[in-house]
Amino acid sequence: MKAIGLMSGTSLDGLDIAYCDIQGNYTDTKVKLLDYREVKMPHHLKEKIQYCCQTDGGHVQDICSLNFELGSWFGQCTKNFMDERNITSIDYIASHGQTIYHIPEDTKNYHKSTLQIGEPALIAYKTGFQVIANFRAMDMAAEGQGAPLVPYADYLLYRDDHLDRILLNIGGISNITYLKKGCLEEDVYAFDTGPGNMLIDEAMRYFYGQEYDCDGKHAKRGRLCEALYQELMHMEYIHMVPPKSTGRELFGKQLAHVLFERYKIPADDFITTLTYFTADSIAYNIKTFTNGCDELIVAGGGAFNRTLLERLQSQLPHVRVLTQEEIGYSSNAKEAIAFVILGNETLHHHYANMISATGAKRKMILGTITPSTKEVFK
Ligand SMILES: Nc1ncnc2c1ncn2[C@@H]1O[C@H](COP(=O)(O)OP(=O)(O)OP(=O)(O)O)[C@@H](O)[C@H]1O
């Protein structure tokens, strides 16, 4: 089958489009990336998403409207990509959607819940092909956290009989999948370690009006602020025992701006400290909650931040830290490919939640299917 995976993650930097060939399913899955493109998120959409993510921000009419506006944009980007690359037919599109809120556990006032928007009907209408979306809901229905979902794909693609491996994704949030050598599905262990690029990006926006710290250059220049570092390393989430998942609610703009008010230090010292905190919270979670590994394979945009990776390597001296590029894959396309795999399982009526990662009570078939509109066009 030919399929397209769409991923718009917590960084809000853009839409990843991965065009793949996929054969078989579950442990027989063979997937090949045929083409990839990232479409930058237009500024006005990014602002609307950020507004809707805030508890004192988006009202119901803003979220209602953005759901359709984003679906339309996802659909148009996919259509443009297919036209440019001369792709005339695909079997399905798997769309993650844009997470605008995630409540992993019941709280006093709220039911555990998660919301990914970007109306699939618009994507199906614009492209004409069936769309599989809303992957997290069924895992949550089965009492899981609805995240992380990528570990299922990691298990299919990266398990090894001779090496203990950890897959790390440094997106807006960082998450790991631990695959010990010869592991069975029930041995897979995966969770969000804490922030990825989210806090660093907030600081770059605040101090320099830039979207991110390109190659970690600012972090390389600054010095660690011990008081800020200690405050961050003591945050409750970092020490919580998995399964655990998190998001913008904890490590987003609100936290960043409290810190900017509290610590009046040079901009680059801020960025260095946030970068070291990001690396060290990942390393701490690996050391505390896994048995370590031979290889740590890094994906996500954070794989391009050299200062972050150098710090990570220094915290894990006995581990080979590699990027997806170094093993012949793509750091940017990895999550979009994972959603192609999850969509393929939906069409095979096969479960795709890794219950050891999400904490769900049962293995479930994920996703909702919006049918192709091609027949109607005829
Ligand atoms: N050259 C680079 N140098 C430093 N950082 C970079 C570079 N390129 C990308 N990034 C970082 O990567 C981020 C985007 O990462 P990615 O696309 O993996 O996140 P995401 O998929 O939105 O997040 P998540 O996986 O949490 O949902 C950017 O916001 C930026 O911080």
Ligand SMILES: CC(=O)N[C@H]1[C@@H]2OC[C@@H](O2)[C@@H](O)[C@@H]1O[C@H](C)C(=O)O
């Ligand atoms: C609720 C939500 O959107 N979570 C994302 C987010 O971004 C990274 C991390 O936090 C992970 O838990 C998850 O995404 C990936 C794709 C996952 O489900 O594995």
